[in-house]
Amino acid sequence: DVKVTQSSRYLVKRTGEKVFLECVQDMDHENMFWYRQDPGLGLRLIYFSYDVKMKEKGDIPEGYSVSREKKERFSLILESASTNQTSMYLCASIKGVEPSNEQFFGPGTRLTVL
């Protein structure tokens, strides 16, 4: 059974803290994505990566960075967490370059910044 896992389901942090969200996929997928999900806004793309050590900005990259040192792992970093980054964060992966391919999602991390 294919799987995308995220390191935490729930996370509570304080303003100004550095936050790491980890995502691991076991499907040998080249492409990985980080989204944030907010009510009424759907999913918005933060960053994506199409290969190890490669990254591309999505629609809302401000306040975030990413790291992809290994093919299976894609990390999202909040350098200095702020309350407006309280959200649900979803990781996804997809195989190859065909636009019709399915994205596989992790269960999400609900982050609260106090």
Added chain:
Amino acid sequence: AQSVTQLGSHVSVSEGALVLLRCNYSSSVPPYLFWYVQYPNQGLQLLLKYTTGATLVKGINGFEAEFKKSETSFHLTKPSAHMSDAAEYFCAVTVTYGQNFVFGPGTRLSVLP
């Protein structure tokens, strides 16, 4: 750039009734269209997708959707709602992978006994 709208942020139906969730898209090139479902406290999973060919697409759990190019629509239907269908549903469009994968705002489906 692509965009997706979903009419109705919340839809309620009675168990056994028809489910209709609306999705309209805009794209300057032929799109690939997806419906994803998100059950409470879970990630998204694919219900069905349209790539090319037959415009009526069947998915899991009895759902289907029809691609209508003239109406730029990809509405999701199910003939008879079940309590287990209560979830949030997202329509998405892409023409290439990556930043062009655009999601709609979602529709929360409630199923009443």
